[in-house]
Amino acid sequence: MVIGLGRFGGSLARELAAHGSQVLAIDSRPALVQRYADELTHTAVADSTDETALRRLGVPDYRRAVVAIGSDLEAGILTTSLLADFAVPHIWAKATSRRHGRILERVGAHHVVLPEHDMGERVAHLVTGRMLDYIEFEDDYAMVKTLAPAEAVGVPLGRSRLRTHHGITVVAIKRPGQDFTYATADTVVEKGDIVIVAGRTTQVETFADLT
Ligand code: ADP
Numbered sequence: 001m002v003i004g005l006g007r008f009g010g011s012l013a014r015e016l017a018a019h020g021s022q023v024l025a026i027d028s029r030p031a032l033v034q035r036y037a038d039e040l041t042h043t044a045v046a047d048s049t050d051e052t053a054l055r056r057l058g059v060p061d062y063r064r065a066v067v068a069i070g071s072d073l074e075a076g077i078l079t080t081s082l083l084a085d086f087a088v089p090h091i092w093a094k095a096t097s098r099r100h101g102r103i104l105e106r107v108g109a110h111h112v113v114l115p116e117h118d119m120g121e122r123v124a125h126l127v128t129g130r131m132l133d134y135i136e137f138e139d140d141y142a143m144v145k146t147l148a149p150a151e152a153v154g155v156p157l158g159r160s161r162l163r164t165h166h167g168i169t170v171v172a173i174k175r176p177g178q179d180f181t182y183a184t185a186d187t188v189v190e191k192g193d194i195v196i197v198a199g200r201t202t203q204v205e206t207f208a209d210l211t
Contacts, residue, residue, distance in 0.1 A: 009068025049078040060086035067093040084108020149210035158185025168199035
């Protein structure tokens with residue numbers, strides 16, 4: 001179930017439906033709901049702060065819900081707490097700030113996402129270096145997609161010094177025009193290949209800055 005069909009909730013609901021999930025999408029704006037009616041399994045125009053309306057839609061029976069209401073703090077918080085009252089087992093909520101996220105957790109969200117904040121941080125890493133993509137996990141660990149630097153080229157990965165010198169592991173490799181494939185100790189990276197490497201955040205960033 002996705003509540004709120006703004007930019008975030010709308011693309012989330014679309015992606016879930018595209019991957020075969022049965023999605024109930026709720027928004028208080030009829031025109032918006034109409035726009036998604038053909039693509040999603042179930043859509044409904046309702047005020048998600050109205051407990052009776054949610055019960056009528058069968059919301060208490062859903063196992064997973066995403067509250068994608070960012071700009072109207074009150075509505076997002078009330079909706080999340082209603083879902084918690086219904087004991088929906090997996091409640092995700094979108095927050096616009098860390099403080100907002102803390103409140104959503106207090107009222108019952110099990111997972112809080114901060115899309116604008118996280119994307120801002122990610123783009124900061126991309127614009128300052130040569131990385132083509134960047135994902136940071138917890139505990140200072142990251143994966144980056146980057147053009148293979150000269151040091152990685154021409155030697156089987158098993159014999160290269162990438163792990164000992166740079167602390168990174170080449171996870172996958174892509175030749176121009178081909179698909180990504182996993183890297184093995186025998187893989188020889190060629191000039192022009194794109195690689196995905198994993199390691200400590202500072203180490204993968206340093207590696208991606210090599211030419
Ligand atoms: P985004 O930044 O992703 O576009 P918004 O916070 O602007 O997200 O969008 C939130 C959506 O949630 C809007 O489409 C709005 O109509 C909907 N919404 C807000 N309050 C309620 C509510 N009480 N019940 C149902 N939908 C709501």
